[in-house]
Amino acid sequence: MARKSTPPKSNGKPAGNGKGAGKAAEKPTVTKPEEAVRRPRVRDARPKIERAALELFVNVGVDAATTREIAESAQVSEGALYRHYKGKDELALALFMETHNRLSAMLAEALGGSGSLDEKVHAAVAAYCALADEDFLLFSFHLVSLNKYLPYDRRREDDPVSITERIISGLMDAGVIPKGDPALKAAMALGVVMQAGQNKIYNRLPGPLSRHAPALARAVLAVLKST
CATH class of the missing domain: 1.10.357.10 (Tetracycline Repressor, domain 2)
Structure with a gap:
């Protein structure tokens, strides 16, 4: 004798045994790119910035060097550089x-x-x-x-x-x-x-x-x- 199948409930929701089985999965946390590379603030960044800038200016030239490269070489943020100088040209002239x-x-x-x-x-x-x-x-x-x-x-x-x-x-x-x-x-x-x-x-x-x-x-x- 054939076994009778259980019809779905009238609300159309699938039957489930565990609690919250019908809840959507939680969204994963995404780290913003700028947060991933954010550097800790250096108390006195000027000497490090100036030294890094000198090395780049002498080796590749002022025109070729960028503020990002200077900051990365000094291990500080670009914001730290701009707190002391308006840009690489002012830094080079100083x-x-x-x-x-x-x-x-x-x-x-x-x-x-x-x-x-x-x-x-x-x-x-x-x-x-x-x-x-x-x-x-x-x-x-x-x-x-x-x-x-x-x-x-x-x-x-x-x-x-x-x-x-x-x-x-x-x-x-x-x-x-x-x-x-x-x-x-x-x-x-x-x-x-x-x-x-x-x-x-x-x-x-x-x-x-x-x-x-x-x-x-x-x-x-x-x-x-x-x-």
Whole structure:
């Protein structure tokens, strides 16, 4: 004898034994992408940002580097970068001017002090090389960025070139060195140490720059005393 099948209930719902069998499954929790990469806030992020930026600026250039790459390299958020700088261009200019202004103060102190011409030049070149060796990454960025950022530094009395020109002009007026064009002599004298710095950046000059300070100072003196 055939077994009778049980007809469905009038409400059309399937029969079930467990509680909540008819309830829809709970939706899975989805993590937003920005939450997944959010970094903890760094108390003082500026030094890390500046260091990471310097490495990228020197290695790939300011134009190629991005704020995201700088932030990732510094292990901070982009927001941390923007809390200190409006963008990478302001950051790059600030890093350039940091060295530029230190060079101004160093030249004014070394060349404007007491002593003979030879003593002043040796002191100035030694100070220049010491500044380079102290933080060669920052110094390198200044040298490779001169053409890009020097136009932002309008001619003023206390910029490195103006200081050098003024001191050379005074030496000419005092009869310490032969008469000539102070601007040309300043360019030639600064070129001695700056080109040496460039060669050091590209590994064409061995050791710390201070090792070569005496030879560089003698070359600068030869320029100043030339007719």
